[in-house]
Amino acid sequence: MAQYAVKKLAKIAGVSVRTLHHYDNIGLLQPAIRTAAGYRLYGEKELLRLQQILFYKEMDFELSTISDLLDDPEFDMVTALQHHKQHLLQKQQRIQTLLQTLDKTIDHLQNKQKMNYEDLYKGLPKEQAAAWRKEAMEKWPDQVKHSEQQLLQMSPTDFETLKTSFSTNWETLAAMTDQDPHSPEVQEQIAQHYQLILQFWGKPGNQAAAYKGLGDLYAADPRYTAGKGQPAFGSFLRRAIYYFTDQLK
Amino acid sequence: MAQYAVKKLAKIAGVSVRTLHHYDNIGLLQPAIRTAAGYRLYGEKELLRLQQILFYKEMDFELSTISDLLDDPEFDMVTALQHHKQHLLQKQQRIQTLLQTLDKTIDHLQNKQKMNYEDLYKGLPKEQAAAWRKEAMEKWPDQVKHSEQQLLQMSPTDFETLKTSFSTNWETLAAMTDQDPHSPEVQEQIAQHYQLILQFWGKPGNQAAAYKGLGDLYAADPRYTAGKGQPAFGSFLRRAIYYFTDQLK
DNA sequence: CTTGACCCTTACGCTACGTCATACCCTACC
DNA sequence: GGTAGGGTATGACGTAGCGTAAGGGTCAAG
Missing domain, CATH: 1.10.1660.10 (Multidrug-efflux Transporter Regulator; Chain: A; Domain 2)
Structure with missing residues (x-):
């Protein structure tokens, strides 16, 4: 034994x-x-x-x-097992409900984020929001996630203010395309732009470098380099941003 | 406030x-x-x-x-919620598996019970097992449940022995239908029958009364009172059982 | 001033063990 | 026979999220 x-x-x-x-x-x-x-x-x-x-x-x-x-x-084994089965069925039902609620919540949050992004870029060249977000997501996914968090935490009035500032700043810059990117006036707008970007870019890190990268993005974007409106807007922005960024050191 | x-x-x-x-x-x-x-x-x-x-x-x-x-x-709310969703999905999967196993087990047990009952009455008049069980379930559901438990706990060899004894005893009784139900020979078989019944009837209670009820059942069953084989078997059994039970007091 | 409703902290209980801490036992090798 | 390196024993605390007393202040109404 x-x-x-x-x-x-x-x-x-x-x-x-x-x-x-x-x-x-x-x-x-x-x-x-x-x-x-x-x-x-x-x-x-x-x-x-x-x-x-x-x-x-x-x-x-x-x-x-x-x-x-x-x-x-x-x-009574059979009865016990059947009781237990009922118990498990209830658990399952509960989880089912939880999952549905979770899906709803996730959906809700995601829609809220999308809305905010689209809102933010209202008044800017069409589709910039989605395109920019997509590119940014590929290059700096963490930054973008963080940024979205920031936007969600923001109060509606703050958000509205930020939106307006962004829009105004962007239009002002667009109107300066034929000026010298290094001129104090342009640089002032760029500085403001930088601050705005930071407001939802927010997270610490090499911000200057990231901002330079944004300049590259603009310059490489056919919407700002080709077409009718302002063919040189993209490269104008990049030059202004590079100059500005170099001043920061 | x-x-x-x-x-x-x-x-x-x-x-x-x-x-x-x-x-x-x-x-x-x-x-x-x-x-x-x-x-x-x-x-x-x-x-x-x-x-x-x-x-x-x-x-x-x-x-x-x-x-x-x-x-x-x-x-990052959305990511957290999604993680949690995965978690719940796993839980759900697990419960699903548990439920399947439970169903199998319950099925297994129930079939085992049925098999045993049918086995037990093999060699007796056809369909007696199912019919008897059905009637008994209506009259004394608790007793029957208990009885089934007893059978399930029994070892295969014990079970085989009980089955054989039952079968032999029943045939012996069937062959005595024309004798005096009160005769010592018949009473001896009835006593054995009583002991066998008790072996899976088992549970304490008014066993004598229950046994009398079983006699009534036999007597009222058309299979033992009418038909070709032994038309008087049912009433013979009842008389023998009543006599036996009365001796017990 | 008393009563009753409400408040506080402290602390053990529950489930099914994990994780030390401390100490004894056993076998093998020298 | 001593010792090293297993394996073993018994506490006893920790876990999550409170339930449930125990023992004792506080507050507003009558």
Whole structure:
């Protein structure tokens, strides 16, 4: 007849020694023998019982219930299992509801973000918002995420102010395309633009470098380099931004 | 500005006072003011925060996570919610598996029971098992349930023995239909029959009365009172059982 | 001033163990 | 026979989110 000490049985059954101690303490699984030194020794019968315990545990029964199941031969197994099934069905239903609520909430938040972004760029060249966001997401996903957070935290009035400032600043710059990018007037608008960008760019990091990157973005964007309106707007912006950024050092 | 003491806030939000104490202790929701006497006073802001806490709690977030959500404005809400959604989906999957296993187990047990009953009556008049079980279920559902438990607990060899004894006893009785139900030979078989019935009837109670009822059942069953084989078997059994039962007192 | 409703803190209980800390036991090797 | 390196034992605290007393102040109404 095989005898198992705690560690051996634990390994066979895939549980911890502490678990066996615990089961012994609460009387769920007691060793067949205690040696003179107090060692627990389990036999085949105990191993079998442990298997059953683990089965019911896997079924999410509480240990006290498992005790009842195994110790009371009068126990109506089928009924117990059916009760438990009902229990699980309720849990499942609850989770289902939670998932639906979560989906709604996520949807809500995402729409809110999108709205804000589109709002923010209202008054700017069409589709800039979406395009810019997409490009930014590819280059600096963390920054963009953070930025969206910032916007969501903002109060409606603050948000409105920021939006107006942005719009005004952008139009002013657009009207300066034929001026010298290094001129104080242009640089003043660029400085303001920089501040605005920072307001929702926000997160610390190499802001100057990021801003330079934004200049590259503008310059590379066909919407600002080609077309009818202001063919040189993109490169104008980049030159102004580069100059400004270099002054920051 | 409205002020709420613990009980009031608790009632409004539908939580316990202890919960508010707890939230204060862990810093999740601290009162706006502490009076000189140490009373907690909450304002509207705290009520709002509590609502949010409860929302996330409803979503099964841990309190520590809720703390992070509410206290860190940088928190990426959407990502957090999506993570949580994955978490719930896994839970759901697990429950699904559990339910399937449960169904299998229940099915297994029920089939096992049915099999046993049919096995038990193999060799007896056809369909007696099912019919008898049905009738018994209507009259003494608890007894029958218990009986089935007994059978399930029985070892295969014990079960086989019981089956054979039952079959032999029944055939012996059937062959005695033309004898005197009160004769010692018949009574001996009835006594054995009684013992066998008790073996899976088992549960204490008014066993003698139940056995008499079984006699009535036999006598009322057209299969034992009419037909070709042994037209008087039913009433023979009842007379024998009644006589036997009366001797028990 | 008393009563009753409300408030406070302290602290154990619950589930199923994980994780030390401290100390004893056992076997093998020298 | 001593010692090193296993394995073992018994506490006892920690976890999450409160429930549930115990023991004792506070406040407004009558």
